[in-house]
Amino acid sequence: MPHLKVQMAGISMDSPLVLASGVLGVTASSMRRVVDHGAGAVTTKSCSIHPRKGHPGPCIIPYEHGMINAVGLSNPGVDAVVNEIRTYRDECQAPIFASVFAGSVEEFGKVTRRIAAGNPDLIEVNVSCPNVQSEFGAPFGASFEDTAAITRIVKKNAGKIPVAMKLTVHCPSIGKMAKVCEDNGADVITAINTVGPGMLIDVGVKRPILSNKMGGVSGAGIFPVALKAVWEIHRNCNLPILATGGVSNGNEAAQMILAGAHAVAIGSAVYNRGVEVFQRVNEELLEVLELHEMERLDDLRGGAHE
Amino acid sequence: MNEQMQTFPVVEVVEHNPTLKTFYFKVKTPVKPGQFVLMWLPGLDEKPFSVSDQKRGRLEITIKAIGPFTKKAMELEPGDRVGLRGPFGRGFEVQDNALIVGAGCGVAPVRFLHETAKRMEVNTTLLIGARNSAEVLFKDQYVDEGATIVTDDGSLGGKGLVPDRVREMLASGSYSTICASGPEVVLVALRNIAKEHNLPVQLSFERYMKCAIGICGQCCLDGSGIRVCVEGPVLTHEELEQVTELGLPHRDATGQRPEKPGICQA
Structure with missing residues (x-):
């Protein structure tokens, strides 16, 4: 019988589908519900050392080809997230990934040490959020030096917990960036974050809609951009890839795996297909395996590179 | 009106008293009782409001001045444009008796x-x-x-x-x-x-919301993970069965649950 079990950096998952960071990842109950609907793992919303309220509304707006958001990294602070992880563990077996961000290299080290106390299965390091530039400047993920330094300090403070570096396409070369992460000790590459930032203007009041004016673009429209990034990362480094960006069906998830992904995160598609999207994409992925008379996703992985 | 942002002019304001007003908009999109909309005051914020009636192609939103957003809303006059998105969530079923x-x-x-x-x-x-x-x-x-x-x-x-x-x-x-x-x-x-x-x-039920489209996870109820913005805001016995946070202070904009209950912040 074909199955969807995968291994990534020593983490066993019943499905390659992961709840992407920033979506339904605030509370343990919410994440458990996503697992009940077929996700192989979940990712918490990015957290920082101190709680943040984020930007005022509007902060998430759907449009024709996806959505645009500038939530502003609202979160209850790393210690509260550790508590949510512990609650989740009591209720749910599926792996949980913890996303962290910070305003400096040193702070990345600190927040990693504190989140490690919750013993997540993976620490995902968000060096690529485009929505806090007025506060933090350009994302660290745009610079090879910054990304290398953050990778080193995070690895040092994460102990035995594997580390994923979450990259942006807005850098000189995402393939080379992934290699830099690999050379500095990362265990997984997550790619990509939202694209842009972009903007939407209301014609009636003649001003940008998002309170932050600009925000990261996600959803169906960015899928080809994310897919090409995953392809390029696979050619440039040997780390497993957690692919994310506009995936909304089994065909697109299979394309990510053919480009080299070990796991595929789903976020914005929850809007279009509901929480049930995970179960549906699982079924659609099994159909792809049947089409090729394959038993497991390992046989599909990287197949587009031959 | 739909889930994407559009702005609409206020067509009429009825003042019940200085801190309670009903605003009328020409919105034909059918809204069910109990469903809600997001109202955007450009330059300030966007907040969820229930609809107090819809008839003859006009949508009514009744607002009480409590926090910064609702106080600012009291200044709205006919012709002023506000953003309206929705309707969101599941409303009431009309039932005999x-x-x-x-x-x-x-x-x-x-x-x-x-x-x-x-x-x-x-x-x-x-x-x-x-x-x-x-x-x-x-x-x-x-x-x-x-x-x-x-x-x-x-x-x-x-x-x-x-x-x-x-x-x-x-x-x-x-x-x-x-x-x-x-x-x-x-x-x-x-x-x-x-x-x-x-x-x-x-x-x-009410919870702090950011997106209203079931994405952000801010309004999920502990115990069940039900999203108040999508599966709610109107909930039944069965849906409330596993909820463990009823009566507790609501999680705030950060996602933390404060020690003391906050009153309506909008």
Whole structure:
């Protein structure tokens, strides 16, 4: 019988589908519900050392080809997230990934040490959020030096917990960036974050809609951009890839795996297909395996590179 | 109106009193009683509001000045444009012989339910509750119509609390369901009373929301993970069964649950 079990950096998952960071990842109950609907793992919303309220509304707006958001990294602070992880563990077996961000290299080290106390299965390091530039400047993920330094300090403070570096396409070369992460000790590459930032203007009041004016673009429209990034990362480094960006069906998830992904995160598609999207994409992925008379996703992985 | 952002001019403002106004918009998109919309005041913020009625192609939103957003909304005049998105969530089902209960600001959404039932010629009973006479929403209309009103201090209608009055009404009459909106402490009390009487409920809950489209996870209820913005805001006994946070202070904009209950911040 074909199955969807995968291994990534020593983490066993019943499905390659992961709840992407920033979506339904605030509370343990919410994440458990996503697992009940077929996700192989979940990712918490990015957290920082101190709680943040984020930007005022509007902060998430759907449009024709996806959505645009500038939530502003609202979160209850790393210690509260550790508590949510512990609650989740009591209720749910599926792996949980913890996303962290910070305003400096040193702070990345600190927040990693504190989140490690919750013993997540993976620490995902968000060096690529485009929505806090007025506060933090350009994302660290745009610079090879910054990304290398953050990778080193995070690895040092994460102990035995594997580390994923979450990259942006807005850098000189995402393939080379992934290699830099690999050379500095990362265990997984997550790619990509939202694209842009972009903007939407209301014609009636003649001003940008998002309170932050600009925000990261996600959803169906960015899928080809994310897919090409995953392809390029696979050619440039040997780390497993957690692919994310506009995936909304089994065909697109299979394309990510053919480009080299070990796991595929789903976020914005929850809007279009509901929480049930995970179960549906699982079924659609099994159909792809049947089409090729394959038993497991390992046989599909990287197949587009031959 | 849909889930994407569009701005609409205010076409009429009715002032009930200086801190309570109803704003009218030309919106034909059908909204169900109990569903909500997001209102954007450009330059300030975007907040969820229930709809207090929709008829003849006009949508009504009744706002009480409580926090910075709602105080600013009091300045809106005909012609001013605000963003409206929605409708979001699952509303009330109109049911014959329902006991419809609105307490405090919760009168706004149940008013829409009650008016809809009247238009459909479905028989329902309305109970309105407030702290005092000045806080009774749509007071003139409900006094004219002879609706049952209770106030905590007895300054209008009967003196007493909404749950106590509901107990009395259930003892002397028979109803098919309780549909209610209001402070959570009232909703929890009504839920328990309804259970004792083996009555189904449709109760409308509030939580801090950012997206209203089921993405951000900010309004998920502990215990079940139900999203108030999508599966709610109107919830039944079955949906509330696993919820563990009823009556606790709501999670705030950060996602933390504060020690003390906050009052409506908008």
